[in-house]
Amino acid sequence: MSPQRIKPAVSTAEIKPELERLRRRGFLRSALSLGALTMLTGCDLSTHSGVDAALEAMLRFDDRVQAALFSRRHLAETYPASAITHPFRFNAYYAEWQVRPVPDNWVLNVSGLVSNRRPWTVPALMALPQQGQITRHICIEGWSQIGQWSGVPLHTFLRRVGADLSARYVYFKCFDGYFTSIDMASALQPQTILALDFEEKPLLPQWGAPLRLRIPTKLGFKSAKNLEAIEVTNKYPGGFWENQGYDWFAGV
């Protein structure tokens, strides 16, 4: 007579990132802290929709201010090798033990407003001009660390694939489920690179193998790891964190 135990199709651990995302999506609805209560007397606290909309409008305004402040000539400070942070901190939307290995027969796909959609292999990318940098990686959480990367300047790559450089966005898709996008002006900044190496060695999986974006003029979450596709587009692509409420431009 014991009730039949049905094994769940998915475990909690498997859907944890999704639950986390759903929890965060209503990030401002859940802003019912003391601070919010004291600040918002008079507002409708039942939905927060007006406050949400106002804050989102302000973030869009901030994005425009950031784009106006951005200059391709302002280079991120570079450091000597002695300044490199050891050990370098791992960071992703999942824990380090969940890092994905590089898929077999990995290639980088290119799509959107480009004239040449031929996929790229690692040796093909290595054959392009390379450029190294030792720059500060600044996380949106406030911490920062200095690291060393080298790879193909994104402007070189975009010209090589015949990208429409007047397009608005460059979108990056990763095989670990992450995605993000940047404005074309930042994509063409000379320090924005498609990194193949970290600390003068080919990228390890936890540092974004085999190819990652490294963009020192934006907050860390824009430097997407484990790339699998790049798209040049005029349609706003959003991003993993950006869709949950981080400001999209995220310039530093």
Add this chain to the structure above:
Amino acid sequence: MHWIGVYAMGCMIFSGWEIYNASPSLPFMFPAWTGLGGWLGGALAWHLSAMWLLFADGIAYLVYGFASGHFRRDLKPPRPAEVVHDLAAALSGRLKHRIGHYNAVQRLLYAGVIVAIILQVLTGLSIWKPVQLGWLTGLFGGYPIARGIHLATMFCIVAFVLIHVAMVAIVPSTLKSMIVTVPEEIEENQ
């Protein structure tokens, strides 16, 4: 202007605590219930929105302060001896509070908090835009140090607020003059 500033500064401080908690640089955290925004993204949205209100209010106040002569007239930098004298008098309960007249300790603290807020805006800009405003970040000794100064200055402002509110609580009649215009008391025996 004062009350818009209170609202903006309140938003900045409480959302700032939430941002700090995302990656504490010192071995302590602010209680989660004091944070504004619910999570890092929400706190940053508040912080990067309220900063414009604080900035606009601050500029308006500085223009008013200089143009009206308020700073020149009422916030004359006190001599150390005056501060010591007025502080001793205040602590022994002998210092009379005259509406519209600041004693030396008040002048020091009011001028000090204005400087602190300006410093807070500048260090804030330097950690928001350490590349585009790299010269400013460099002035503060680089990103990590600027971030440390931003945190330390917040503590100075909070300390000022605590003292300021405590003083108003001790002399409640001053609150009226912060809300409506009250005629200045005539200085006696001087």
